[in-house]
Amino acid sequence: MKTIRTVPDLRAALNGPRRAGRSIGLVPTMGALHEGHLSLIRRARAQCDQVVVTLFVNPTQFNDHQDLAAYPRDEARDAALAAEAGADVLFVPSPAEVYPRGFATTVTVDEISAPLEGAQRGPAHFAGVATVVTKLLNMAQPDVAFFGQKDAQQVAVIRRAVRDLDIPVRIEVGETIREPDGLALSSRNVRLPAADRHRALALRRGLDAVRACHAAGERDATILAAIGRAAMAELAVEPEYLELVDPDTFTEIHSVGDEPVLVAVAARVGDVRLIDNDILDAGR
Numbered sequence: 001m002k003t004i005r006t007v008p009d010l011r012a013a014l015n016g017p018r019r020a021g022r023s024i025g026l027v028p029t030m031g032a033l034h035e036g037h038l039s040l041i042r043r044a045r046a047q048c049d050q051v052v053v054t055l056f057v058n059p060t061q062f063n064d065h066q067d068l069a070a071y072p073r074d075e076a077r078d079a080a081l082a083a084e085a086g087a088d089v090l091f092v093p094s095p096a097e098v099y100p101r102g103f104a105t106t107v108t109v110d111e112i113s114a115p116l117e118g119a120q121r122g123p124a125h126f127a128g129v130a131t132v133v134t135k136l137l138n139m140a141q142p143d144v145a146f147f148g149q150k151d152a153q154q155v156a157v158i159r160r161a162v163r164d165l166d167i168p169v170r171i172e173v174g175e176t177i178r179e180p181d182g183l184a185l186s187s188r189n190v191r192l193p194a195a196d197r198h199r200a201l202a203l204r205r206g207l208d209a210v211r212a213c214h215a216a217g218e219r220d221a222t223i224l225a226a227i228g229r230a231a232m233a234e235l236a237v238e239p240e241y242l243e244l245v246d247p248d249t250f251t252e253i254h255s256v257g258d259e260p261v262l263v264a265v266a267a268r269v270g271d272v273r274l275i276d277n278d279i280l281d282a283g284r
């Protein structure tokens, strides 16, 4: 695996394979790789001839300076894991490479970006994500780009930006990878003190309670959300939000019908902010 730090070097490395008709898969990450990222890299490896993993802690998507400063960074560890999972190229640009002096362009995706994560983290969050992902797609020009379902709203924002801006890439979404007890893997989990680790299961408990209540026949979204919140309260965790929304538009759902519904939850457990989600699907 080659580590590359500049856009011209990345383009040079990918030109040959692209001209030879080899497919390129891109796995954008902010590092602190865990099994969730590795499953995406393996999936890219299985489908694509060249696998590029990007490692860039994007400052513009952080609303909280402390969160940015505390974000775990260990390039040597990430490089070893990415190589083992099958990456051919690790692209590690500096902030100045991504945002050169005078950088003045932002991609904003209206409406989908506003509720839930957008409301909690502020409008700059998804603008930062959409801008950096658009740039990474333009830099690598992959055939396929891989993202995780845990960040469901991020996926919806990226899909919409790709569609609206006619970016020629297929977006693939990998399922959320979990610890054996159900906690969704996240780079932030390492910051959970032992005393809070058990309480972090509240998110999954809330989602499970909504799923069970839906399976028992409840269709009213307000009641389903209240059941989820009550299950979380048993672990003394209050969600920032627990809502039922349309998985493509992120508009609120009042009653669950035949169409799939996303149940999205976010909560602070101690100092650590966690998110998770589930899909209620009449067919499942």
Ligand code: PAF
Pocket (backbone or CB within 6 Å): 028, 029, 030, 056, 058, 061, 129, 132, 133, 151, 154
């Ligand atoms: O999901 C992430 O790790 C980031 O939001 C992404 C997609 C790499 C953009 O910085």
